[in-house]
Amino acid sequence: MVFAGLSPVQAFLSSCNIVKNLKHLNRYLVIKMAEYMDIDGSVLEGGGQILRISISLSAILGIPVRVFNIRVGRSKPGLAAQHLKGLQLVAEMCQGKLKGASIGSTEIQFAPGKIRGGHYIADTHTAGSISLLLQIALPCALLADGPVTLDLKGGTNAEMAPQIDYMVTVLKPLLKKFHADFRLNIRRRGYFPKGGGHVTVEVSPVRSLRGVSIVERGDITAIRGSSFVAGILPVKLAQEMAEGAKEELKQFHHNVDIRCYKEDRTVAPDNCSGILVWAETDRDCVLCADELGKRGRDPRHLGRSAGATLAATLACKAALDTHAQDQVIVYMALAEGKSSVSVGDITLHTKTAMHIVELIAKIKFNVYEESGQNIIECTGLGLINKNLPPD
Known part of the structure; x- marks a missing residue:
């Protein structure tokens, strides 16, 4: 380390100050790290x-x-x-x-x-x-x-x-x-x-x-849902998922309205299927369950799984x-x-x-x-x- 224009004694004292300042800096950094x-x-x-x-x-x-x-x-x-x-x-x-x-x-x-x-x-x-x-x-x-x-x-x-x-x-x-x-x-x-x-x-x-x-959850006023397929999958899969969900949810409402549809290829070009079902109440609560399609899994069983999840929530009257x-x-x-x-x-x-x-x-x-x-x-x-x- 060079201290231009300083005598050896001044250089020594300056180096001591630098060391002292470095110690202060290290202590500052430790304090800052401790703030995390x-x-x-x-x-x-x-x-x-x-x-x-x-x-x-x-x-x-x-x-x-x-x-x-x-x-x-x-x-x-x-x-x-x-x-x-x-x-x-x-x-x-x-x-x-x-x-x-x-x-x-x-x-x-x-x-x-x-x-x-x-x-x-x-x-x-x-x-x-x-x-x-x-x-x-x-x-x-x-x-x-x-x-x-x-x-x-x-x-x-x-x-x-x-x-x-x-x-x-x-x-x-x-x-x-x-x-x-x-x-x-x-x-x-x-x-x-x-x-x-x-x-x-x-x-x-x-x-x-x-x-x-x-x-307070209130009384159920409607049970709705959307069951979809995308890509090259047939809409029949969506219909089967919907039927499975209805089997689980019909005990809670006389009309379980699940829309079955195929996604627009310009919006959803790849293959997928899934279902969401939800209940609406007179206290403005919305409770929902969902499932995604899986290769080799029966679509009706998948729909029943979503329906059963929502049914369990509705049965305990949670909001x-x-x-x-x-x-x-x-x-x-x-x-x-x-x-x-x-x-x-x-x-x-x-x-x-x-x-x-x-x-x-x-x-x-x-x-x-x-x-x-x-x-x-x-x-x-x-x-x-x-x-x-x-x-």
Whole structure:
């Protein structure tokens, strides 16, 4: 190290100051690293949901997080394409700093910035679920500083995730109860293994989310559904799925109306089949179940499986179905005031969601049984989006 123009004594003293400053710098870096909240990605459900909730809340609350042991118990541990693109999408939305984000990574660090309105694109280049991309980005978009447009590309109807139609049929009316909304346009369907789906979501941010009471399901007013085929598959398969579902659901309503159709080849050129069935009530609840077709599986049995899942939810008189009960946890935590929802058996996904939210947001969920139902309740943070004027 050279100290031009300094005497040997001055150079020595300067070097001591540099060493001292370096020690201060190292101490500063250690302190900054310690500010990351550690999230164990292997707890409870141990899947991508931990990552999605952690990153959404990190961006919204401004809390840096380190998520480790990401999907370590899965057959292919670490980040898959859908998880990676979700991370990168939120990082772009809030101009955050992301470290360790690569396919197969089991540890990431995320330091968020301010959530900005704008136009964002996320493409998994696989059949990775668009619904799960929406799950991580939508809470952030609702609390941005301006309107958000999301162009999401991947799989619209994927295994191990809600079909994109579920997000419109169930999540959209559910969010309206929190005084939030979004618009969704399915431009192209994408199925396993090719993907290629394209969905545009437009979100107007809100000043705050309102607490909800979704405890009384009410009486069933209608049971509807959609049973589809795409590509070269015959519409007869859709009809058989519908018949199977009706067998399970006719006990709950005299008319189970399931639309059977073949997707337009310009929107859905590849092969796929599936069914969604949902019940509507006089308390504005919508409860849904779905299945995707599988090679070698009898379509009537597949329809019966979807029908039986919905029938089990209706029999316990819960106000939310199994998909909705874990998705609503983040919104309950952010909302103003007390929120209560009634559910059937509490899923591992829901237990995981509550655990992660409690860890990051420092709120407490209470769960108790009443009249044969499980009630989940909490008092939310009452987070205010200060970028928007009061209502």
